[in-house]
Amino acid sequence: MLIQFSVKNFRTFKEKATISLVASNYDKTTRESDNIFEDNTFNLRILKSAVIYGANASGKSKFMEALMFMKHFVITSSKDSQKGDKINIEPFKLSTETEHLPSEFEIVFTFQNEMYRYGFEADNETIISEWLYHKPKTKEVELFYREFQDFETHGRNFSKGNTVIKEGLVRDNALLVSVAAQFNDAISINVIDWFKQLKTISGLNEEGYQGFTMSKTESPVHKLKILNLLRAADLGIQDIKLQKLDIDQLPKDMPKDLKERIIKTIRDENTEFISDVITFHKKYDANKKNTNETVHFSLDEDESSGTRKFFALTGPILDVIENGYTLVVDELDSKLHPNLVCKLVGLFNSKEINKKNAQLIFNTHDTNLLSSGLFRRDQIWFAEKNKYGEARLYSLGDFKSESVRKTEAFEDNYIRGKYGAVPYLGYFDNLTKFLPEYENEK
Template sequence: MILQFSIKNYRTFKEKAVLSLIASNYDKDTRENENIAYNEKFGLRLLKNAVIYGANASGKSKLLDAFGFMRHYVLTSSKESQKGDEIDVFPFRLNSATEKEPSEFEIIFIYKDTLYRYGFEVTRKKVISEWLYYKPKTKEIELFYREDNKFDTHPRSFTKGKTVIKEGLVRDNALLLSVAAQFNDKTSINVLDWFERLKTISGLNESGYRGFTMSKTEDPVHKAKILDLLKAADLGIRDINLQKLDIDKLPKDLPKELRDKILREMHEEKAEFISDVLTTHKKYDINGRSIDNVNFSLDDDESSGTRKFFALTGPILDVIENGYTLVVDELDSKLHPNLVCKIVSLFNSKELNPKNAQLIFNTHDTNLLSAGLFRRDQIWFTDKNKFGEAKLYSLGDFKSDEVKKNEPYEENYIRGKYGAIPFLGFFENLNTILSHHENEK
């Protein structure tokens, strides 16, 4: 589980921003049994989910984008780039002092009963610094600290990392962690394994994970679970089946290269291509009696919300079954507010989420604030000042006399009590401005 994630000088975040999933004592008697996972070894109370609010362009998506960048860079820096290749990182560009400074990332998490703290600073050209600490018992131990091309390593617990350094195998634009994992350093492999289990997806474009869900339906057990979620969402879907591509029905205007590729893979590799997902609905007679089933095309007949929820079922079930962390940008897009509430409740449930999977997402759906699903320390905001600098803060950061436990969070947020809403004063004068332009014609 994630304890804390922080970034600095990345995208819209000039100063350090820290997202903590360590539960505060401030809310200790609020949803303690549902929303909290207790780690006995380290004596930690950890939050199962966190929601982020803010105005458009305030940094909500950029914060979650930072999760995606860190994950991708950790998993690929040693094998998908060459010496001299640029690192795909973007510092805060609206200030001359930071645009050429490094961007910083750090994450603290627990995996296999060990607490890890890992981070790095990078520019577009190279790794400036990198560090890895772990806590197998009660004391945090430094495994390595890197500053440019100078490395300090633990003499006993990071020996393979020391070897790759000595052999000059760590490029300026690659992470020592990633290289050490390639050479079978056990601790580095554990850290990379955890990053594999950190899932980041877009709620605006489900095409990136719909195929994953489709593949899950070919297993009867997983298909049954996906159907249970679809039925629970009250979408009217009774069954789902994959429609395999028929060679004889390939579109006539399909480019020849693509057609040849499909035919070759189908013949030589026995590959199967899916042309659609068919959803089964009940058909009724005039008296309301079920008389038959009708198949709909997921692409042509179902709503955009149904298509998105179908795609989401695969990642959600995968994360919950394995105790992973799911980060979703714009979870509420295309989905009914009540359905988003049910997804959050799924992660809160002790029975349905026994391995304490975590959900981190941003949203504009203020209904969630009045649904009683969150503690104050789970509600976060991004706000941007006149210099374009975003900041991140929690409702739990407010003093107890400023924000009370049972106050109407949704109403107070909308009226601006917590900040993180757009300033729309221009709209108040818009009618006058437009009338002035009309008179000038």
């Protein structure tokens, strides 16, 4: 499970910003059994979900992008780049103090009953520093610490990692943990495997994971679960069917080389391409009675954008809940009704459904969630940017308990600006003084 993530000097975050999924003690009686996982190994109470609010351009999405970047770089740095390739780092550019300094990332998580703390500093050229600690029981052990190409390692617990260092196999633009995993270092493999189980998706672009959901429908068991979610969402969908691409029906205006590649792939690899998802809806007669017939719709052409997004989400959500993974979603509420978003969040906070303690972290503008009763104070986070363009991240749980009571109206108070992280719109009040006037054309 994700315990904590921090980022510093990356895009809009100049100073260190940290999100913690460790539950606070002052909310100990609030939704304790549903929203909390008791980790008895490390005596931790871990939150199953967290939501981030903030004005437009406040840093909500940039914080998600930082986590997504770390995941991608950890998994791919040793194999998807060569010596001399640039690292896709973007420091905070609005200050001369930080524009040439490295960006920093650190994450704490549990995996297979051990706790790991891993992080690195990097600029566009080089890994400046890198570190990995693990806690098998109660004491944290340093496995390695790196400064540029100088390494200090734990000889017994990180022996294979030490071997790749001695062989000179770690480039200055690659992470040691990524290289060591390729050479079968068990602890490094654990780190990589956990990052692979950290699922990150965009709520604005469901095309990136719709194919995953489509593939899940080919299993009767998973198809039934997806159908149950679609029916629960009141979308009117009774059944779904994948429409396979017929190579004899390819568009005549399709480029010849593309058509030839598709046909060759299908024939050589004995595979299939999915061209669409067909949804089935009930048909009624003049008396509003079910005719027992169904109408076929194209998901891409006939269904709403909200239906398409919800269908695409069902696969990743079910996968994460079934396996106890962590899901990070940028703009979860985009295209979805607020009540439906509440129900999705409720799946993760349910001890009956979320039996493997999967986690959901997302950002949103949907203030209805604040009055839904789904969240404790320590699950509600805010991103706010100051006049210098510097974003910060803080929790409602950071406020003193006497100033923010757990029974107060979070939604109303947030909209009124009590917690900050809302846009300042006073300029609109005097906008007529600054907008040019136009005479009506005759």
